[in-house]
Amino acid sequence: MSDINLPFRDHHLIQGIVRQIQRTVSKPWVLMEICGGQTHAILRYGIDQVLPPEIELVHGPGCPVCVTPLEQIDKALAIASQKDVIFTSFGDMLRVPGSSDDLFSIRARGGDVRVVYSPIDAVQIARENPDKQVVFFAIGFETTAPANAAAILQAQAQNLGNFSLLVSQVRVPPAMHTILSSPSNRVQGFLAAGHVCTVMGYWEYEPIAEKYQVPIVVTGFEPADILLGILKTVELLENGKAEVYNAYPRAVQREGNQPAQRMIDQVFMPVDRNWRGIGLIPLSGWGLREAYKKFDAEHRFQVGHIQTHESPLCIAGEILQGVKKPHQCSAFGTQCTPEHPLGAPMVSAEGACSAFYRYSRIIRS
């Protein structure tokens, strides 16, 4: 297979970089990888186990399924239960527990809930089903926003009156401010999420590095990419430098993907968003602009008053801010498992709890 990423899994390279990290580190450092995809790669390849003991990796909030607020999930459940609605979503969302239910059970009770690979597929479903209302659950970080914007622009161009988005779009930089200004913060350096930077670039991180005096390294997803990100972060920390470094130049440029940013900007505007487990973060998300409000599922459907109820055992907020590790949750692996999740981080392919469970980082007392 001709895969541009394959050489970045080379064992020889990986071992060489691990040794270079060992030689570089002289004192303890706490690094956070923002992206849940990287959390899973780190545990899958055992990167956490080959690092010198001085380096502690804590897992960040970059799990879109995990941070989608409970009230949005409850709204999704309310809309998906309605007659003549086809509710479309990424597969991961189906098992995320709402206050009293999940999308899976709505489907089991006869609701038309469909898993799609892309919001553009949901537009296609709307075209093919003119007598149904088709709703796409538009969750995700900056990486997913261009696809959601494209879906709206297409629905607009084709004058589709039966397509709408339930939007829960979030952005990384405001969450980094929240983490860094928290009194319980331990993070000293960041691996920035490579694919978010692919879209947005990394210029937005420069003032964060400056303000909080933390190095931020744009990092890819293959084992050698992640280790290079760690090495560069440690080098910057050891040299007392709070800079932004791009360790993923094959996919990321400082300015990001400008056509993608223009599409996002055309359709969305910055809004306050609630993050599940974390709370309200000002201007941390995107909502549909006035001109596209007719595609907003929250306007199209009356979902009534939503009263949310979160499991009292779940400490997802602390997990998502890197304050606690999954095995420090009393429900981890007992009341909460991937088959019976109490919180979203146990469901998602990017959630830290599911990664710890799957790769057996289970430390039982």
Add this chain to the structure above:
Amino acid sequence: MCLGIPGKIVEIYQQGGLKMGKIDFGGAIREACLESVPEAEIGQYALVHAGFVITLLSEEEARETLQLLSEISALDEEENL
């Protein structure tokens, strides 16, 4: 979910008002939207997320990063001699 998957562009066309393409992921061909990469050409590597190409991948930058990685590893071997 932010796991962009790299694949090779094998076809480019217009559909439903959008620039679309077929991407080869090591044998599996899927459709993706190319609206954000107007400069895309057949044969280039694209990073696809949620059915949308978020960037083209630079083979030259990939080589340079690999070069950097081998130099770091070689440092290590020199010291071990």
